[in-house]
Amino acid sequence: MTGPEIEGSLAGAPADDVVAVAATCKARILEREGIAMFLALHDARPGRALRITDETVLAEGRRLADLFDHYRSGLAVAALDAALRDAAVEGDATDATPADLDPTGAAELIDILVVLSDQHLRARPESSSNGDS
Amino acid sequence: MSITTPDTQRTAFSSGAFLRVVNWHNTPEAERATLRSELAWYASRYDPVRPEDLDRLFDTGRWHGTKPGFIPSFYDGYLNNFTVAAPVCDELGLTAWFFPPTGFLSVPADEQRAYADAHDIDLVDEERHQTTLAMTWEHVEVISRRHVIAGHTAHHTQARHVVTGQDADREVLTPVRQIEEVTGRRPPAFAWLYGTPFDRDSAAGRALLDAGIRYAVSNTAYQRIAD
16 A cells, blocks of 8 residues: 555554664654654553454554564664664763663663654654645 | 563554554644644544543453544643643544643742753743743643543652652642542543653552552553552
């Protein structure tokens, strides 16, 4: 499929240059732009679990998981490159705790979700015929 | 089990347990047209999600709508969320979720800039010298007639900084009680600064349960924590 209807959707093709997409996402102005995110649903009640039975949602979930793998792999390669670069530079000692350095506690996962969601959820009204409907 | 690993996220996605969310903070007047066109784009493809829709999904495992669901979220209680975001959502028939840190709402106007700077509430340049920066409690009541008001602490606080009973009362129980008094509804959801996930064994997690919160909202998940 091609065309504006699948842009910004799970039906769209995954981005080839994941690192470039990640760089674009980093440049977004978080304080005034809408940041799209695919989030997980979890049932944290004791003894409970969420079991989706809706086939349409399950099919979307499988596609989402495949796309997640694609972006995870792409970012893992980039992270390895960055780690190799950092290893060649002596860093400064710091008193910062892990929570100070990553207050979200999920930096790696968030990076994947941001890129995935930018490509398959972020609004693209400029390319749509019904963006103002 | 940590829910913030790529493996757990993938498992949730592959089993259909996912949600589409779009998070905004400031929605200044200069961005009104952009915001409207983006929200119209979402509205043409997705149905808004109300708390009772999430409850039903967790209860039945089935999504009731004809289109997938999505949640437009507006964080930090900016006045521009009341003057711009809420009216645009109203116009489009969208249900949005607003997460105001309640302490910001109660700060006198002439102290709001300093308060924002001290509490990780980022301001946009064109509004830095505006007389008022935060929405009021009256605005919260108006928004709540068509939208969801969720908890976001009193003073824009991280979960790890809620340690004592006093902390829990100040950052969770009191804000939740204030929102319920003003809107007539207990906030269904709560998010910490930096979106850390629910931890049942922490003082912060216990406070959410004590406050009757149903959904803990993090950067990576919506967690159903209570009936």
